[in-house]
Amino acid sequence: MLDSTYHQLTNDEIAQLGERYELLEAIGHGGMSIVFRGRDQVLNRAVALKLCRPHVDVSRLHREAIAMAGIQSRHVVSVHDFLKLNQQRGVLVMDWIEGQDLATIMCDRKIALNDDIVRQWMRDVCTGMIDAEAKGVIHRDLKPSNIIIDAHKRALVMDFGIATGQTMDQLTLDGQVLGTPLYMAPEQAEDPSNVDTRADVYSFGATFYHAIVHQPPFEAETPWSVVWKHKTEPLIPPKSRNPSVSSVLNDCIERCLAKDPADRFSSFSQINEILSSSGIQPWEYTIDETLANYLGIFKVHRKQFLSPDLTEPNRPTIFDFPNRRRLKILFGDLTKQDVDALVSSDDAMLTMSSGVSAALAQKAGGSFREDAQRFTPVRSGRVVVTAAGDLPSRFVFHGITIGVDGESRQFPTRDVIAEIVDSCFYQAETLSIKSIAFPLLGTGNGSFPRGVAIDTMFRVIAHRLLRRVTPIKEVRIVLWPEVASPDDNTLILD
Numbered sequence: 245m246l247d248s249t250y251h252q253l254t255n256d257e258i259a260q261l262g263e264r265y266e267l268l269e270a271i272g273h274g275g276m277s278i279v280f281r282g283r284d285q286v287l288n289r290a291v292a293l294k295l296c297r298p299h300v301d302v303s304r305l306h307r308e309a310i311a312m313a314g315i316q317s318r319h320v321v322s323v324h325d326f327l328k329l330n331q332q333r334g335v336l337v338m339d340w341i342e343g344q345d346l347a348t349i350m351c352d353r354k355i356a357l358n359d360d361i362v363r364q365w366m367r368d369v370c371t372g373m374i375d376a377e378a379k380g381v382i383h384r385d386l387k388p389s390n391i392i393i394d395a396h397k398r399a400l401v402m403d404f405g406i407a408t409g410q411t412m413d414q415l416t417l418d419g420q421v422l423g424t425p426l427y428m429a430p431e432q433a434e435d436p437s438n439v440d441t442r443a444d445v446y447s448f449g450a451t452f453y454h455a456i457v458h459q460p461p462f463e464a465e466t467p468w469s470v471v472w473k474h475k476t477e478p479l480i481p482p483k484s485r486n487p488s489v490s491s492v493l494n495d496c497i498e499r500c501l502a503k504d505p506a507d508r509f510s511s512f513s514q515i516n517e518i519l520s521s522s523g524i525q526p527w528e529y530t531i532d533e534t535l536a537n538y539l540g541i542f543k544v545h546r547k548q549f550l551s552p553d554l555t556e557p558n559r560p561t562i563f564d565f566p567n568r569r570r571l572k573i574l575f576g577d578l579t580k581q582d583v584d585a586l587v588s589s590d591d592a593m594l595t596m597s598s599g600v601s602a603a604l605a606q607k608a609g610g611s612f613r614e615d616a617q618r619f620t621p622v623r624s625g626r627v628v629v630t631a632a633g634d635l636p637s638r639f640v641f642h643g644i645t646i647g648v649d650g651e652s653r654q655f656p657t658r659d660v661i662a663e664i665v666d667s668c669f670y671q672a673e674t675l676s677i678k679s680i681a682f683p684l685l686g687t688g689n690g691s692f693p694r695g696v697a698i699d700t701m702f703r704v705i706a707h708r709l710l711r712r713v714t715p716i717k718e719v720r721i722v723l724w725p726e727v728a729s730p731d732d733n734t735l736i737l738d
Contacts, residue, residue: 256329264284265283266282266283277297296334305326309323312336312404315375315379319375345388345390346388346451347388364399366448368399371516373444425470426470430503449498449501459485476623480657498659504666532710539706561574565710569709571720575723578604578681585640585675589685593617599689628642656697661700672714672715678718679716680716682720682721683722684698
């Protein structure tokens, strides 16, 4: 028997527990509980016992027991029993799993984990989380130390201590963040009681980013600094840090880590489908049938946007949306677009030194550049609004595609592009903008691939026109420079 003083157990508690369970050794501990390897003396089998510390409300561990007991899954650690010692100290009895948690495995290695191994573990965790989703359970603390890899190399999810769900009372701790900042979704830090499965999707992405890159997506000196980076700092793609990562796995994790929940996968079954099939592209996947139809039409015409036939007339491609909204993709000169707002693409200091931003500055004239630079430096993904000067619009929205972090530059990502589009839609609502024209964001000095840029912009704009309240009636994506003939014929796509 273990030393009761060291483990804060009274003799009465040990006696009560010992009626059925024998404690063999302490294997882990935290601020809320101690975990033991033990033995069920009635059924003669190994078990894990999680004991609340004396100061912890027993209802917290009871919540975890309820959450885990309701989930029947090969990839969630099973719970067998819950009891109260002296009616005040909770004990959760679970399967004993021979293996190591993912955090320990990652710590023991000097390099990132193999792509194929990580993919299989991701699929296992997806299966466990699909079964949790089916019971309406949101984990809220999915991270490497809460994923255990057993002797058969299977991954299992554990520790539902701060889970929430349809049949569970809300757990609230005033003044505390529920979750682990290194892996926490931005919205969970702001309002942990009002998150859904997409917060777990974000934590899942952060966990496996860490596994394949050998470092978490964001690091800082304090927990709140980490939370702030999750909310504001562009993600460095996994493949940029580990070139051996496959494109599908890179894109899957990137989408899980989208800052806007609307841009993430909405369920773990979607992620599992991506990981199980090489034919589905992560950023193209959607269960929104209407959006999928628009993406399908766009895909048919995508080649002409990237490799135009200069012998053919320039025919803007128009996508009509409900509520008399439309998206037009055309080749032309952004500075000549007669719209309420023109969007620029620039760096954090708004230097307007080349490309679209320089052309807009030259055409606007006057103090256009100086007016914008009063706001510098501007964070990547944000938008600065100025008057348009001599341009044929009311405003210019200066989108920041290249950021600054100390001495280094932050280059555009899908998330940055999506954030700029969202910021423009927000400003449009504030300023009653009915028409807006975008360049192909980030593809100049930012060197963002043109194909990825137009795919991202179309998907985000189409989703916002379909699903968001906005005064915007017409959006244009103007492909720069002007390379097509001035023919005004248009192709209407319903």
